[in-house]
Amino acid sequence: MPKNVGFLVCTLIMVMDVVAGILGIEAEIAQNKVKHLRVWIFECRDPSYQAFKLGLAAAVLLALAHTIANLLGGCACILSREDYQKATANKQLAVGSFIFSWITLVVGFTMLIIGTWANSRSRKSCGIAHNRLLSIGGIVCFVHGLFTVAYYVSATAAATDEKNRQRNPHRGPATHPPPPA
Template sequence: MGEEENRGKSGCFSVMIVFCLFLIVGLDVIAGVVAMQAEVAQQEVKHTRVLFLECKSPSQKAFVLGIIALGCLAAAHILAIMIGCSISNMFKVLAVPMIPYINMACLALTWVVAVAGAGILTMGIWTNRESRSKCGFTNKSFLSIGGKVCFLHAIVSVILYLTTIVSKKCSYAM
């Protein structure tokens, strides 16, 4: 009877992990796609360019889409960290000395990618604010780059979960 109960908990837990992975990856993919759409909206704005100086009007649509992308990235990262920590608390560590270091490296990489993506998206949003000056140095495609970093965050989050799950042994019967 105890073995069937553990098997039932294991199946439910596996479904929860898969659901959470799809949720986090989905939020990251939505953030990336919305950031790419914001870049397209930013490019549609009238601009003139003379050597290294570029005069561009801000795009309200790109600004709003950038905010949405930043919100999706933040939500995905918060969920990834919260669920990743709760998964690691539900497992016991295997007797392999390198496992905690690999897991911590993946956790740190998740934070680095999330902060970099948020910073790049913020720079793209900042270039589309209404109060900015009309001319300046050539703006790079911050929103597009931020969208690509959102996709990278999805990959790093999946790697974080895989290292957490593979490196730990399920302990339902304590």
């Protein structure tokens, strides 16, 4: 892949996650504009169609950004502890950021979907207040963008390391032998 494409992919991922985060926060603002009655921790709220649309768009953008990064970043798999210890720093970083990107995806997507579902037109919700789910989900989108870009960059760097090692098999990992005594 040409070098300029990596920069464009990283920019695309960050823009999608930032837009998803802003949409999640805007959905929270739209949700707070509808009338609601609150008594202690219980709340009755009319649904907000605007918050529904914004929350759904944020969830779709978050999932799309994650999918693009994972498809274009490739697979940086480590199957055992021994593989992890033998792996290059780029591959170790790729695996760590891959795990954290999935965690942030699950948390952010779940919060956005729960907040969106609470604003569907068919529901007038009364029950325990679910405050700030959309805005917290939006903030998690920003964090997801950081981990996903870190995964993409480190996974492509690990793939480049692997290609270079296959071209020159006599060259070992990036560790250097100790100097002669």
